[in-house]
Amino acid sequence: MNDLVFMHGLNEEPYTTDKIIAECSNNQLKVVKNLIRNHKQDLEEFGFLHFENAKLPGRGRPQKTYHLNEQQATLLITYLDNTPEVNQFKKNLVREFYRMRKELNQRQINRAIEKPQRKSLMDAVKDWPHVTQWSYRNMTQLLLKRATGGMTAQQIKKQRHVKVALDGLTLKEQERYKQLENIAIGLVGLNKTWDEVKGVLLLA
Known part of the structure; x- marks a missing residue:
């Protein structure tokens, strides 16, 4: 079925x-x-x-x-x-x-809940001593890849026919993304370097 x-x-x-x-x-x-x-x-x-x-x-x-x-x-x-x-x-x-x-309703709720957390990540990256013009994009791409098993934002948009990659995540992927995003916020808040953040997220 x-x-x-x-x-x-x-x-x-x-x-x-x-x-x-x-x-x-x-x-x-x-x-x-x-x-x-x-x-x-x-x-x-x-x-x-x-x-x-x-x-x-x-x-x-x-x-x-x-x-x-x-x-x-x-x-x-x-x-x-x-x-x-x-x-x-x-x-x-x-x-x-x-x-x-039922899944659509839950995904909509999860997406709404995640938005303030996403803002927290943006704010943390903005104040990060190691920030570059690519930091936020690289962070988002890494989180998406880890949450989806390797898919980039562009691949998600194309394969799942969405304009915003985060709108294309399944319930399971949303939960995974949220968990990884929390870890990233904490690491950036501790002023870890990009390589350190990436290393932890790749093992998470």
């Missing part, structure tokens, strides 16, 4: 795709796409029908992948035949949308 529902950032609602619906309901992708096109007006009563164009290897023309929010996906599934696969997928999708909404 993994990867049925996706989420980009903290300000966008969770969604599933036409591909997921086709695969998990045991329907052909072209059947699902036709249903979306035929019922586009109905689906758009529940929000704008988002999509992305991705070029597939070996094919000249990009393929359109639809992104459907919870209401759109629920409505679309009612247009499919009630096979055992479709009925099971309905239940799985409802559970996954609920789980993702």
